[in-house]
Amino acid sequence: xxxxxxxxxxxxxxxxxxxxxxxxxxxxxxxxxxxxxxxxxxxxxxxxxxxxxxxxxxxxxxxxxxxxxxxxxxxxxxxxxxxxxxxxxxxxxxxxxxxxxxx
Numbered sequence: 001x002x003x004x005x006x007x008x009x010x011x012x013x014x015x016x017x018x019x020x021x022x023x024x025x026x027x028x029x030x031x032x033x034x035x036x037x038x039x040x041x042x043x044x045x046x047x048x049x050x051x052x053x054x055x056x057x058x059x060x061x062x063x064x065x066x067x068x069x070x071x072x073x074x075x076x077x078x079x080x081x082x083x084x085x086x087x088x089x090x091x092x093x094x095x096x097x098x099x100x101x102x103x
Contacts, residue, residue, distance in 0.1 A: 029066075030065040030066075031065060031066050031067060032065075033062045033095075034097070036097070040097075044093075044096065044098075044099060047099040047100070047101065048077070048079075048084075048093075048099065050101060051074055051077055051084070051099070051101065052074070052077075053074055053075065053076065053077065054073060054074065055073070055074045055101055056071070056072070056073055056074075056101070056102040057071070057072070057073075057074055057086065057099055057100065057101055057102060058070070058071045058099075058100045058102060059071075059084075059086060059091060059096055059098070059099050059100075060096070060097045060098040060099075061091050061092075061095045061096045061097060062095045062096075062097060063091075063095060067097060070086060070089060070091075071102070072086040072087040072089070073086065073087060074086055075087060075088070079093075082094065084096070
C-alpha cells in the first residue's frame with residue numbers, strides 16, 4: 001500500500017456537514033450591550049479628537065452579541081456618518097466601547 005493511500009485511511013471524516021459549526025455557535029455566550037455613562041462618552045470623544053487617518057488604534061466594539069477587540073490602522077474617520085474604518089473594517093461609533101491609540 002502506498003503512503004498516500006495509507007494516509008487517506010486516517011484522514012478525519014465529517015459525516016454531518018456543518019455540525020461542528022452549529023455546536024460552536026451554540027457554545028457562544030451571548031453578552032448584552034452595556035450602557036455607557038457620561039464619563040465613558042467623554043473619554044471616547046477625547047480619543048476620537050486625537051485619531052487621524054493613518055493612526056494605529058486598538059478598538060473594543062460590540063458586534064453580534066459579543067465584544068470584539070481589533071487592532072489596525074485607521075483608514076477613514078467619518079463623524080457625520082458616525083463610523084470609523086480600520087483597514088477595511090467599518091465600525092459604527094455607537095458600537096465602540098473603548099479606543100486606544102498605539103504610539
